[in-house]
Amino acid sequence: MARNPIQFQAGLSLPAFLEQYGTEAQCRAALYRHRWPKGFVCPDCGNTTGCRLSRGLYQCHHCHHQTSLTAGTIFHGTHLPLTTWFLAIYLLTQRKSGISALQLSRELGVTYNTAWKLKHKLLQVMLERNQSERLGGRIEIDDAYLGGERPGKRGRGAEHKFPFVAAVQTDEAGHPQRVQLRRVSGFTLAEVRRYARAAIVPGSRVVSDGLVCFRAFASLDYPHERIITGSGRASTQIPAFNWVNTVLGNVKNAITGTYHAIRGHHAPRYLAEFEYRFNRRYDLKAMLPRFLTVAARTPPMPYRLLKLAEPYA
Incomplete structure (x- = not known):
């Protein structure tokens, strides 16, 4: 009996993931590409020219607004390294049955509360992305x-x-x-x-x-x-x-x-x-980069909002 090609696809292996996203510099570069695929865009005025300051901030040449790479995204205000976030995204997207916050805390080496907040922020990205999709046929x-x-x-x-x-x-x-x-x-x-x-x-x-x-x-x-x-x-x-x-x-x-x-x-x-x-x-290898594109466009989700009931959708 022929194997189901979707079920038996290779996916993104852990060694391949670490090769692409194993360092903070690699993660920052990847997030930059997904947030600003055509180059820096000022979130305040929309200008497309700016410079990177020594503190890691980006400053617009037009309005002089300063922003960080993570500001205004689901990563907004995080104190965790991006390598921790990227590993959490990898674990959430590549496992068929998901992963609990408790197990996530063990694999990331963070507290349960930190893992729970991180996980639910990532689930919020999935939720908001799904709302724009409709079924047909x-x-x-x-x-x-x-x-x-x-x-x-x-x-x-x-x-x-x-x-x-x-x-x-x-x-x-x-x-x-x-x-x-x-x-x-x-x-x-x-x-x-x-x-x-x-x-x-x-x-x-x-x-x-x-x-x-x-x-x-x-x-x-x-x-x-x-x-x-x-x-x-x-x-x-x-x-x-x-x-x-x-x-x-x-x-x-x-x-x-x-x-x-x-x-x-x-x-x-x-x-x-x-x-x-x-x-x-259908394409497990593409799931993580596709997720990063959506995450970079998902507004911040403070903890106080995570605890509230979601609207019916």
Whole structure:
């Protein structure tokens, strides 16, 4: 049986990573290229001429504004060396199931709190990047929840459950191309309409189960196929939902196996992590430089904001 070329691709090895990003100078040069690919641009006035000062700052020749390489990016105000940041990015992008903050702290040699803040800032980059992407073509869609078993109400509407939409775009041969994992406030017609307008290309063919809220797709003129699945194990084995069920199984296994439990207001970032890696799995070697380009354009994310609940998206 032939090997899956995506699954068995070489990726970026640790020796290759260290050869490219093993020193602070290499990391600074790489970040400069990704932030200013055509040369320095003043973040204040947009002028394209400047000079580097002895303190490591860059000064605009026009308005004399001074800025650092990391100012205004996700690395803003960091006291960590860029080599630590780059190694964290490497570990997050090259591991299929992710890495916990505790394990990240051990591998980076930093405290747990530092690793947690660093990790969530990087997940924020993934989250913000994902929001601009939409699915199109044939799309399998399902409702899903995160959260463990607790006393009280069970199933839909349980307070400890966090709802999200899982969607998989497939090609004509039925192979998965891209996924979306987006938290929603609940499974209502209004909320699914909001999700559809933001995340699904008009005219896409949507396949869903019989949940009432998914009728929103028909009201928005999407070609919509509703399949009444019933409940129980048999409902997860319907061929039309093969890939969305597979993705959901992988997501929940990754979360329970790597993180064990997550807080609801952080759920969008953890979902974004899986979505980001899955959609870029075709070229593992390019994932790190592509991430750097986005990170250099992602606004700073202070710790106080990391602790707040994310907007539904």
